[in-house]
């Protein structure tokens with residue numbers, strides 16, 4: 514028994530925090546479908562992946578999320594974590610630059626915000642909370658990184674975001690138009706009704722030389738939520754049809770601004786490129 518929790522229960526919390534979960538009807542699915550239905554078909558239907566694993570930025574983000582989830586889970590059991598708990602979670606991850614960078618970011622994060630409630634300013638209700646509701650004829654889901662409960666019992670969903678640059682001026686306004694957060698607001702309203710605080714919070718962790726830690730409050734109106742839901746319910750069935758036919762969006766192959774598509778050499782290369790640069794993986798649990 515350690516800190517009021519036995520080793521089996523502690524190990525179960527660690528497993529839960531480190532298990533990557535994908536929501537079948539979440540914002541990433543719809544974002545990829547909007548970006549390019551063919552990319553969605555390759556990734557989700559045909560399970561084609563670039564060889565070489567995930568890139569470092571994604572690995573850093575996953576590591577940060579997993580450690581925050583573990584510290585948060587301890588908090589929901591009444592345990593205030595310490596640096597050794599953070600290290601225990603980090604030590605489960607493969608050694609390398611992403612783990613080192615996650616350590617740098619998290620050490621600064623906990624120095625700034627403390628370990629209570631995984632550094633959030635209100636008691637934690639839970640972490641990795643699955644919210645689900647229908648939008649039109651189709652389901653919509655989100656796995657919210659953390660949910661806090663305020664003094665009057667209202668729930669607030671939190672999204673942890675690791676990013677390379679500081680939070681831009683006006684983010685509380687511009688980020689409130691992002692589909693992911695509109696979806697969070699839709700689900701929060703559908704699931705909690707009047708027990709939703711009317712806020713979606715972003716917990717930004719900035720990977721600058723001196724790491725930055727910022728919170729952005731998004732107040733999303735009923736009008737904005739309803740408009741998003743109407744458009745999502747109209748677009749979603751069409752996007753799935755486009756994906757089924759493997760329809761391409763050539764604007765996304767090699768855009769002027771931003772990175773080229775990870776399937777560029779698959780779509781625009783030859784058989785040898787496809788063979789050497791891509792692989793088909795096992796179906797992921799969804």
Ligand code: SF4
Nearest residue numbers: 549552761766774780
């Ligand atoms: S390379 Fe172009 S067509 Fe192919 S999946 Fe990517 S965006 Fe779509």
